[in-house]
Amino acid sequence: MISLGPIGSAATVVYDSADAKVVQITAGLFAGDVQRVTGVLPVVTNSLVGVSNRIVLIGTIGHSSNLDALITNGKMDVSAIQAVGSAIKFKSSPIRFQMCRRRS
Numbered sequence: 001m002i003s004l005g006p007i008g009s010a011a012t013v014v015y016d017s018a019d020a021k022v023v024q025i026t027a028g029l030f031a032g033d034v035q036r037v038t039g040v041l042p043v044v045t046n047s048l049v050g051v052s053n054r055i056v057l058i059g060t061i062g063h064s065s066n067l068d069a070l071i072t073n074g075k076m077d078v079s080a081i082q083a084v085g086s087a088i089k090f091k092s093s094p095i096r097f098q099m100c101r102r103r104s
Contacts, residue, residue: 008040009040010031010034010035010038010040010041010042010043011042011053011054011055011056012042012043012044012045012051012053012054012055012056013027013030013031013034013042013043013044013045013055013056013058014027014044014045014046014047014048014051014055014056014057014058014066015027015044015045015046015057015058015059015064016046016059016063016064016065016066016067017046018063018064018065019059019060019063019064020060020063023058023059023060023063023064024046026058027044027058028044030056030058031043031044042056048066057070061078061081
């Protein structure tokens with residue numbers, strides 16, 4: 001399980017409104033999944049303004065200014081998905097895995 005924030009909180013889900021409509025839909029569906037598992041509904045927004053701490057960035061390379069900025073600045077390695085389209089390696093901070101109990 002990837003930690004999306006301290007217990008009782010959730011990372012903000014961010015998408016780019018210039019991206020395809022399905023990206024916005026996916027962001028909302030993902031937030032709903034997080035709520036079903038953790039009991040906490042993440043904020044879903046199309047802006048990084050006022051967002052602090054952890055985020056989940058959802059978008060399409062070449063259509064999301066936020067993702068494209070990470071790639072341009074060397075913070076995201078997309079070489080693994082150039083032909084496949086499914087896996088991304090982050091160069092910034094390592095992903096920490098945390099075990100948690102599923103809410104019943």
